[in-house]
Amino acid sequence: MSERANEPSTLSERANQPSNVSGELIIEGLSVHYGGVTAVRSVSLRVAAGQSVGLIGANGAGKSSTLRALMALVPRAATAVRFGDVDLMRVRANDMVRHGIGYVPEGRHVFPGLPVEKNLMLGAYAQRWNEQVRDTLAEVYEIFPVLAEMRRRLAGALSGGQQQMLAIGRALMARPRLLLLDEPSMGLSPKLIEDILAVLQRLSREGMSILLVEQNAKLTFEATTECLVMENGEVAMQGASQELRRDPRVRKVYLGL
Amino acid sequence: MQVFFQTIVGGLSIGAIYALVAMGFSLVYRTMGLVNFAHGNVVMIGAYVASTFYMTTQLPFAVSMVIAIVVTGLIGVVIEWVLRPLENRDFDLMLIGTIGFGIVLEALATIIWGATGRAVPSPVPAEPLNLLGIRVRTYNLVVLGIAAVAMILLMLFLQRTKRGSAMQAVAMDYEAATAVGIHVGRSNAIAFAIGAGLAALAGGLVGPLLYVSPAMGGTLGIKGFAAAILGGFGSIPGAIVGGLAIGLLDGFAAGQFQGYSEVVVFLVFTALIMIRPTGIFGERTVNRA
Numbered sequence: 001m002s003e004r005a006n007e008p009s010t011l012s013e014r015a016n017q018p019s020n021v022s023g024e025l026i027i028e029g030l031s032v033h034y035g036g037v038t039a040v041r042s043v044s045l046r047v048a049a050g051q052s053v054g055l056i057g058a059n060g061a062g063k064s065s066t067l068r069a070l071m072a073l074v075p076r077a078a079t080a081v082r083f084g085d086v087d088l089m090r091v092r093a094n095d096m097v098r099h100g101i102g103y104v105p106e107g108r109h110v111f112p113g114l115p116v117e118k119n120l121m122l123g124a125y126a127q128r129w130n131e132q133v134r135d136t137l138a139e140v141y142e143i144f145p146v147l148a149e150m151r152r153r154l155a156g157a158l159s160g161g162q163q164q165m166l167a168i169g170r171a172l173m174a175r176p177r178l179l180l181l182d183e184p185s186m187g188l189s190p191k192l193i194e195d196i197l198a199v200l201q202r203l204s205r206e207g208m209s210i211l212l213v214e215q216n217a218k219l220t221f222e223a224t225t226e227c228l229v230m231e232n233g234e235v236a237m238q239g240a241s242q243e244l245r246r247d248p249r250v251r252k253v254y255l256g257l
Numbered sequence: 258m259q260v261f262f263q264t265i266v267g268g269l270s271i272g273a274i275y276a277l278v279a280m281g282f283s284l285v286y287r288t289m290g291l292v293n294f295a296h297g298n299v300v301m302i303g304a305y306v307a308s309t310f311y312m313t314t315q316l317p318f319a320v321s322m323v324i325a326i327v328v329t330g331l332i333g334v335v336i337e338w339v340l341r342p343l344e345n346r347d348f349d350l351m352l353i354g355t356i357g358f359g360i361v362l363e364a365l366a367t368i369i370w371g372a373t374g375r376a377v378p379s380p381v382p383a384e385p386l387n388l389l390g391i392r393v394r395t396y397n398l399v400v401l402g403i404a405a406v407a408m409i410l411l412m413l414f415l416q417r418t419k420r421g422s423a424m425q426a427v428a429m430d431y432e433a434a435t436a437v438g439i440h441v442g443r444s445n446a447i448a449f450a451i452g453a454g455l456a457a458l459a460g461g462l463v464g465p466l467l468y469v470s471p472a473m474g475g476t477l478g479i480k481g482f483a484a485a486i487l488g489g490f491g492s493i494p495g496a497i498v499g500g501l502a503i504g505l506l507d508g509f510a511a512g513q514f515q516g517y518s519e520v521v522v523f524l525v526f527t528a529l530i531m532i533r534p535t536g537i538f539g540e541r542t543v544n545r546a
Contacts, residue, residue, distance in 0.1 A: 071436065073432065073435070093435045093436070094435045094436075094438055094439060094440050094441065095438070096436070096438075097436065097437060097438040098438060102436075103436040105432055105433055105436060109430045109432060109433035109436075110430070110433070111425070111426045111429040111430055111433065111434075112429055112430075113425065113429055114422065114425060114426065114429065118422055121419075121422070122422055122423065122426050122434075122437050122439075123437050124437075125419070125423060125437045125438045125439055126437070126438035129419060167433075170433075170437065171436070171437075173437075174437065174438070
């Protein structure tokens with residue numbers, strides 16, 4: 001265990017990491033086929049250490065599939081998928097978290113029949129449940145005070161927004177270096193989307209890498225520095241978020257004009 | 258009055274056995290969304306293994322029981338291992354696979370131990386115990402005690418341990434469970450092993466109460482299944498309450514209706530399920546199919 005006295009204080013600095021610190025995510029030529037249908041066709045993208053990258057596009061453009069393929073939750077093919085010096089093509093879905101990759105699935109996949117705190121503790125399943133995990137729990141409660149209030153409530157009894165926060169908090173419990181989020185704004189009120197945005201910006205400031213998959217382009221442009229726009233399973237455009245938000249072609253991709 | 262209380266104690270002790278069987282059904286269903294139709298046959302194997310070691314090698318009853326639990330636990334792991342490639346792919350084939358395993362186990366038991374069956378002597382003195390003026394069979398109390406300990410241990414395991422929480426998490430959302438680092442296959446194998454271990458405990462305990470035969474799996478399996486449904490399928494407290502309820506029903510029906518007691522038990526069960534289809538504790542239905 002590390003020296004407790006001079007431990008860094010933010011979630012991502014104390015990330016659960018082996019020796020390798022760089023941690024750039026590199027995806028090259030990633031494809032996903034469901035039966036005879038190609039959901040993702042040769043997608044390439046990079047997320048530098050500490051960078052926030054967005055993946056936007058219309059419903060069914062292949063954003064979620066890209067993320068699920070990255071997580072090894074669906075059969076995939078790729079030239080390369082690496083995170084730092086780890087070849088992710090050789091890592092099973094349930095071991096991703098052990099390589100510093102946190103995943104917030106689409107549609108608030110919390111454990112409904114377990115209390116909020118148990119949900120969060122399970123986020124640190126891959127670690128020993130010791131003092132350090134307790135510290136992380138306190139930090140997650142500090143980021144999401146509402147979860148602290150609800151700690152004994154069953155996760156299934158929370159509102160949609162609270163469940164989304166719980167899903168993010170659970171992923172943070174593993175102290176990931178890279179956080180993958182699949183549509184965190186789905187079904188949330190504008191106020192709650194603002195809250196989620198603030199959390200993402202905070203995590204990013206603290207040095208966490210983020211790959212955000214979203215239909216909500218406005219949120220994504222604000223939360224990220226770089227964006228890819230997907231259309232029909234392929235990357236249609238990519239560039240700096242600030243430029244893309246002014247680009248009329250993005251609108252076209254969305255509306256299918 | 259005397260008969261009434263004896264019936265209650267007898268009913269509760271056979272009910273505790275149904276509850277153990279029901280807990281195995283519910284545990285596997287909770288974690289995998291699968292009804293293990295071989296479960297009753299695993300109970301039967303447990304009964305045979307326990308009684309064989311107890312009667313022929315003269316090992317103490319408790320030791321024979323532990324051996325039976327280990328053996329059937331391994332059978333559980335094998336069943337899960339064979340079915341694993343089908344998990345989340347072909348649910349119907351998995352169900353049929355468990356039925357197949359049940360048939361194989363019954364056939365194996367017939368080959369190894371013969372079709373006639375055996376009576377198992379009670380491991381404790383046969384003379385009844387005098388409890389506050391009520392005479393009860395000592396063995397019934399032994400069964401109740403052991404079953405209670407097993408139930409408490411299982412609840413503690415699920416509620417208090419990390420592995421237990423992880424198993425519940427897998428049942429609720431296997432994808433989210435995978436994302437936090439839980440090996441779903443391993444968790445399922447443990448669920449199957451614990452379920453089979455509970456089956457062996459039930460089988461071992463029921464030996465001195467009923468006749469041990471290759472066909473007993475059907476009877477105990479269907480009673481345990483009914484108990485699980487009555488309690489709310491997938492619920493562990495439900496399995497306990499359901500098991501005790503079916504056991505009591507069994508006891509009183511046997512006293513009142515003799516040969517028709519089974520009919521009465523299942524008629525009452527059917528009526529109860531029509532009134533409350535989700536069972537006693539079954540407000541939430543798990544559906545992963």
